[in-house]
Amino acid sequence: MGYQKALVRLNRGGTEIGFILNTELFVKIGEWTSPFLFDWDAAIAEARKTSLVITEFNLIPRSLDSMKGVRRVIALNANATYQTESRSFSSGKNAGAAIDAPIELTSNGEVFNRFSAYSNDRRITLNNGILAGTFATTKEDAEANIRTGADAVSRYALENKTPASYKYTISPPGGTALQRGVAQPAYGELGGGVEVLFVNASPDNIVTGPIKIPDK
Amino acid sequence: MTTKLPEKWIAVLAKLPESGMGSHHVDIHMKSGQIIRDVPVFNSEDCQSDTEFDPQEIEEIRESHPKK
Numbered sequence: 001m002g003y004q005k006a007l008v009r010l011n012r013g014g015t016e017i018g019f020i021l022n023t024e025l026f027v028k029i030g031e032w033t034s035p036f037l038f039d040w041d042a043a044i045a046e047a048r049k050t051s052l053v054i055t056e057f058n059l060i061p062r063s064l065d066s067m068k069g070v071r072r073v074i075a076l077n078a079n080a081t082y083q084t085e086s087r088s089f090s091s092g093k094n095a096g097a098a099i100d101a102p103i104e105l106t107s108n109g110e111v112f113n114r115f116s117a118y119s120n121d122r123r124i125t126l127n128n129g130i131l132a133g134t135f136a137t138t139k140e141d142a143e144a145n146i147r148t149g150a151d152a153v154s155r156y157a158l159e160n161k162t163p164a165s166y167k168y169t170i171s172p173p174g175g176t177a178l179q180r181g182v183a184q185p186a187y188g189e190l191g192g193g194v195e196v197l198f199v200n201a202s203p204d205n206i207v208t209g210p211i212k213i214p215d216k
Numbered sequence: 217m218t219t220k221l222p223e224k225w226i227a228v229l230a231k232l233p234e235s236g237m238g239s240h241h242v243d244i245h246m247k248s249g250q251i252i253r254d255v256p257v258f259n260s261e262d263c264q265s266d267t268e269f270d271p272q273e274i275e276e277i278r279e280s281h282p283k284k
Binding site: 114115116117118120121122123131132133134135136137152156157158159160162164183186195197 | 226229230231232233234235236237238239256258259260261
């Protein structure tokens, strides 16, 4: 908390990797243990003596999986557009079903998938929207875990045992209301996948597909 | 056995939230007064019930597990 790891370019050329403290002081990795850092005012005074200036920087994101004890992490780019999220969200012991979860809003750029045994899934409207009360999963959960329609039946504890081999992609606008949880064991299936429940009907033209994945 | 719902009832299920991805659970009220309870319906159209019924004789369909 309070720092960012970054690759910076200096006004004299060359690059350095280090940490930006309090968004104002850059410390090279090799100087991380400098005694100046234990006295903030002294560190700032020391930094003012240098003629080096950072002309450009790129932040180095921390591995999402390294954030222990954090239930859910969403990475956004500079435009606050959704990049990725931690997978540990789905493995929390206290993670409950989506229907019991509080309503939250999607981030810009967040993408979801829906797996169906039907190529004419009736939760998808004629104008490629979704109906209120429609289940799906996150793109991240699907990409990491679903290769076949049978995988989807197991991970999302689907009652219909016909392989859910038709994969729809849902790209709702930011601010879409949904409930987010974990598929509970049911119907002889383990569950454990991230499930989301869209609270309201969506605008048109947010659904693409389906694409057919292997049954087994 | 699987019983196909007419479009009229598919439209009704479209207004109900799903019980899980791809399925509803509903109580089917027949015109005769019979109620077939907790019937899974896949894709809003395929009723999975051991009780045989004529879909043209359905009076009403209600959600079995209302949202909490």
